[in-house]
Amino acid sequence: MGSAVDRRGASEPPDIERGEPRSVVVIGAGITGLVAAYELKRRGVTVTVFEAGSRAGGAIGTSLADGFLAEHGPNSFVSSAPVEELLSRLGLHDEVVEANPDANRRYIMRDGRLVAFPMSPLALLTTPLLSFRAKLRVLLEPLVRGGAVGADESVASFVRRRLGKEVLDYAVNPFIAAIFAGDPERLSMAHAFPRVYDLEREHGSLSKGLVRSRRAARDASKEANAADSGAHSATADPASARLISFRDGLQVLTDTLADALGGTLKLATPVRLLHRGESRWIVETGPDGAVRARAVDAIVLAAPAHAVAAMELPANIRCDALPIEQVEYPPVSSLTLGFRREDVAHALDAFGVLVPEVEQRTVLGILFSSTLFPDRAPDGHVAITVFVGGARQPELARLQTDELVRLVRTDLRDMLGVRGEPVFAKHVYWSRGIPQYSVGYGAVKDAADATEAANPGLYLTGNYRHGVSVGDCIASGQQVAEKVAAYLTRAG
Numbered sequence: 001m002g003s004a005v006d007r008r009g010a011s012e013p014p015d016i017e018r019g020e021p022r023s024v025v026v027i028g029a030g031i032t033g034l035v036a037a038y039e040l041k042r043r044g045v046t047v048t049v050f051e052a053g054s055r056a057g058g059a060i061g062t063s064l065a066d067g068f069l070a071e072h073g074p075n076s077f078v079s080s081a082p083v084e085e086l087l088s089r090l091g092l093h094d095e096v097v098e099a100n101p102d103a104n105r106r107y108i109m110r111d112g113r114l115v116a117f118p119m120s121p122l123a124l125l126t127t128p129l130l131s132f133r134a135k136l137r138v139l140l141e142p143l144v145r146g147g148a149v150g151a152d153e154s155v156a157s158f159v160r161r162r163l164g165k166e167v168l169d170y171a172v173n174p175f176i177a178a179i180f181a182g183d184p185e186r187l188s189m190a191h192a193f194p195r196v197y198d199l200e201r202e203h204g205s206l207s208k209g210l211v212r213s214r215r216a217a218r219d220a221s222k223e224a225n226a227a228d229s230g231a232h233s234a235t236a237d238p239a240s241a242r243l244i245s246f247r248d249g250l251q252v253l254t255d256t257l258a259d260a261l262g263g264t265l266k267l268a269t270p271v272r273l274l275h276r277g278e279s280r281w282i283v284e285t286g287p288d289g290a291v292r293a294r295a296v297d298a299i300v301l302a303a304p305a306h307a308v309a310a311m312e313l314p315a316n317i318r319c320d321a322l323p324i325e326q327v328e329y330p331p332v333s334s335l336t337l338g339f340r341r342e343d344v345a346h347a348l349d350a351f352g353v354l355v356p357e358v359e360q361r362t363v364l365g366i367l368f369s370s371t372l373f374p375d376r377a378p379d380g381h382v383a384i385t386v387f388v389g390g391a392r393q394p395e396l397a398r399l400q401t402d403e404l405v406r407l408v409r410t411d412l413r414d415m416l417g418v419r420g421e422p423v424f425a426k427h428v429y430w431s432r433g434i435p436q437y438s439v440g441y442g443a444v445k446d447a448a449d450a451t452e453a454a455n456p457g458l459y460l461t462g463n464y465r466h467g468v469s470v471g472d473c474i475a476s477g478q479q480v481a482e483k484v485a486a487y488l489t490r491a492g
């Protein structure tokens, strides 16, 4: 937990570095902070990024060894209009790789067997994933009454109410593990999945809402295409969104942003304290005895919620931001293993395998990395990435690599017929993985709004605020840059 200082309106330290007029500090060089800084720089703002770690990228990192490409955090993300805009600006379109069409298929484990997740209404009727009773329950969904207005319901309660327990256990639980490494009993439907939550609010039913919103998106896309035949229309049909990475992995994106920021990105420079000086914000970095202070007009705090807790902040900010410090980030381990192709019986013809909690396995999910994108493994080999831990089994995330590999190999043998020793292993442990948008998360969002309202020039962003996906973080970085630029213009 961080400490509070009360330096509101305090005089500025005499040895302070004065940032130029219209200067901004961005704290944290994850994707959100990097995009915010890049967009500010593009608008002519003098920006400095302070990053605690020795590299930029935060949760995004890629390594290449022995011909295997391993992602340390995210492996892919869904493109959107803000993403396409950023890729164009960075000149990265030629580096983009789209996921293999096989990635539309996802296997779910049921009773120890892999079953393809049903992707169409007909497949839903015939799938062995759900019992006849569960299918009937899904078909009756339009008749289910809406929940209490404004209720902050858990994902599990929402799904049980609308679709039944079996859908929760076998369809929703494994997706929650894949997206949040989270627990559906604790995540908030309204905050973790606002669009699905709104379908019930606006249309009274998920199935009716889905049909109507798909139709509306198709019509909007047709109109937009008629008006503008550009390749990256901002109104692109969400159903046709691309699942992407880069030829050399996701770190290409954060490296390109870091390169564009050049010397204004300061690595290994944790911000320890920020407060309001007489007229500007003061940011202090460095250890005791070698503190450097800088005065700037605005601050973009793009560090994770737990890092906000560790900073020294003025008492009023500490108090407003209290709910932010309590956001949970369960630990998660990412393990990429390489095998000789002949040692894996399964065709690996999909995105991967999602594992429901009721199946009681070690892994949360499996990605068929070398199916998903080209050149992830040397000829004659395959790469498989598994995630372990999360809110489901946090203790497993903390295992040492040898023990983790041993347990994971049992799952891979049972699910995919993997025999033989892995020829490659890359284990990355995230002691704090993905923020959990739990029931009551409205207090976190209100705290961020209140902190900004009470402290003009201070902006809070990052994956705990506007969505956890890489695409959400890119959009957040762009939006905060717009807000800061407008603030600087207003402040003159």
Ligand SMILES: Cc1cc2nc3c(=O)[nH]c(=O)nc-3n(C[C@H](O)[C@H](O)[C@H](O)COP(=O)(O)OP(=O)(O)OC[C@H]3O[C@@H](n4cnc5c(N)ncnc54)[C@H](O)[C@@H]3O)c2cc1C
Pocket: 027, 028, 029, 030, 031, 032, 033, 050, 051, 052, 053, 056, 057, 058, 059, 060, 072, 073, 074, 075, 076, 077, 078, 269, 270, 271, 272, 302, 303, 304, 307, 311, 332, 334, 430, 432, 433, 434, 461, 462, 463, 464, 467, 468, 469, 470, 471, 473
């Ligand atoms: C294992 C894993 C798998 C994932 N898979 C996917 C996926 O497949 N697809 C997808 O879309 N998303 C995925 N995500 C989510 C996504 O990667 C993250 O939500 C996103 O990258 C977070 O970006 P960020 O910039 O908000 O935060 P971060 O990446 O956490 O960056 C914050 C930065 O702030 C720095 N910092 C902290 N304290 C200070 C300080 N005091 N001073 C200066 N700097 C500081 C940190 O060092 C860090 O670099 C995954 C996440 C994880 C962990």
